[in-house]
Amino acid sequence: MTTDSEDRTARRGARAPAPAFIMVTVGLDVLALGLIIPVLPRLVVDFLGGDTEQGAEILGLFGTVWALMQFLAGPVLGSLSDRVGRRPVILLSNVGLGLDYVLMALAPNLSWLFVGRIISGITGASITTSFAYIADVTPAEGRPKAYGMLGAAFGIGFIVGPAIGGLLGNFDPRLPFWCAAGFSLLNAAYGWFVLPESLPRDRRAGFSWRRANPVGALALLRSRPGLLGLAGISFLFNLAHESLPAAFVLYATYRYHWDKGMIGLTLAGVGVCSAVVQGGLIGPIVGRLGAPRALVLGLVAGAVGFAIYGLAETGPLFWVGMPVMAFWGVAGAALQGIASTEVDPTEQGQLQGALQSVRGIAGLIGPGLYTLAFAYAIGAGADWHQPGLPYLIAALCLVAALGLAGATVRRRRAIEAT
Template sequence: MNTRRALAFIFCTVALDVLALGVMIPVLPTIVLGFMGGDTAGAAEMFGVFATVWALMQFLCSPLLGALSDRYGRRPVILISCLGLGLDYVFMALAPSLALLLVGRVISGITSATIGTSFAYIADVTRPVERAKAFGLVGTAFGLGFVAGPAIGGLLGGVDPRLPFWVSAVACLANAAFGWFVLPESLPPEKRMPFSWKRANPVGSLRLLASHRQLLGLAVVDFLGSFAHQVLPSVFVLYAGHRYGWGETTVGLTLAFVGICTAAVQGLLVGPIVGRLGSRLALVAGLLAGALGMSIYGLAPTGPWFWAGVPVMAFWGLAGPALQDMMSRRVGPSEQGQLQGANSASRSIAGLASPGVFAALFALSLDRLPGAAFLLAGLLLVAAAAVAWIATARTRPAAPVP
């Protein structure tokens, strides 16, 4: 197998998935508002429904796709998901009603669950000593998609609000065609696991995380980190506008700065730092850096102080690849898909619960401590670091769970 070529395709797949989601951020609310006849309050409520439905589909379908990849291999699941996502963007570009646009978001939530399978593919084709670096490169793809997606969506949406959907469709369909020719299968037949609905449903998949004490502790770390991360999409725009008077341009440039710094850390520094410190110390250091960055965000009295926290926060990017590396070592080859599906389901729960918590705290503390939501996120990351340190104490190189 040409591992480098396969990883290049996985990098492109994740980048295009995130890019395709990002280009819709500036235009989807406008389209929803048009269907609602200009009713801004109603459009805001409906947009919340869209976000909840998308996260719910991720929760339900990530374990299913993970289990299917353990049974039939990673290649067909990834390629079918890329194809389905591309066709779904065509469907949404043509959707003549709000109901059909919502159906498109349901399909998008299902097909976008392929990211977990991509992580399982990386675990299949990389040696344990190289795995954290490979996961870091995929994190770079997230950062690049996060930076470029909304910018491209805003430019294309200025021409036609439906144009970003067509561009996303072309990108995803082209990636599926490219993968058909270059992506080899990573999971040999002798390492595959029979399909079981007990493992393919969200509750059943989460049982895998409880099968090993250290794995359960790392799963708690992943959940707390995912919960804390939701503070940015939940309150950042409102917080920046209220405290610093930032408009759309400054907010967009700040988010681009965040994405660039995160991509730089994950693409350039994860491999050397994990190689020197080990995954355990890199995980704890990344979580504590994230906690410090959140504290700077929450206490920064001016915009430049907030920007000073961005490079600090970027080192939180060490935690994800190190965590994925440690978790992937604690399951066998035939369970990598189930593991990633369970992780995606856990993150979806965090994504469903956290926005309401952070938004409510922001509203309650607006006059006295407007950055309270970021301080809470920082406390969650400190707790995650403590759990990680305790859960991985006195460990030898872990053997896969039978």
């Protein structure tokens, strides 16, 4: 028996699932997210009467609660997508995000904005499900390149979104939220009429709360010898990444005195560099080095890039780190490609849910860690006045991840040798 959604897809004829379909979904999703990045911190600070130090602490709380919702909801939605398919979960997520952006656009105070972040943490699963979609439709050897293309879609979204959001935010800090709502609902319409299902019924698994709860989802990572080390790398990778949304706007405003427009254009520049590397270079790099060595290369680039960000005393020096940081994306694509080969086709959604739980744990720690580190570094009582402290901590996280990656390379070499 087929579902109504599958029947409609069959009648529309012939849209075979392919990575290109999910690239559009992710691009629109990240575009909506990028619109609000330059303005959300400033909106929080405005609600607090211009207190940047207290704003950093509140943003840390926002980020922690958002990550907690991701930690709780990610495994449920991942396992649900193994049961009902990827398409319904993506549609539900996009509709929920669109309505949530409307709520945040209308928020009269910090409490309502806080509620909006809780909802976005629950509904923000379309990107996670997209990784499972790629695993459904791509052979194992082609997945790092496909994940790189997915990363390019991220980059394109961040090229356009922050640039537009920064410019619109100069007129009204709430206007980007309305635009983000429109793009999320447009994404839902695209998914309804165009996006095909990627998971055939004969490859679906039954839904189980034992596997869907966060603890049960993490058990999958312990059940495969190669997944536990990869999960550790993923945790450190995402803990380092949390420094960017948690501290960048506050850091750039404080240290470089950039306005919303300059912040948006800088984020767009980051997106351009990321799109070039992930869209055009990941395939050749992984093909030449292999996924494990590409993972190491990407982590080295990320550690160096974060060090440049943290030590840059001027805006132009910060920009020097952007092309270096772009090669960090090689690590993410390689990591996803390696992890997807460790489980069966029926477990891809569960795997992505488990990795989402790992990202959620990093998200629980990261916002508070980096915003408090920034607040301490700029405070009057700081022993070492270093506003770039959050990025130096992120660089150390990636150095630690390199140690785990070295063990992964040795393990993969032993597997290949046998």
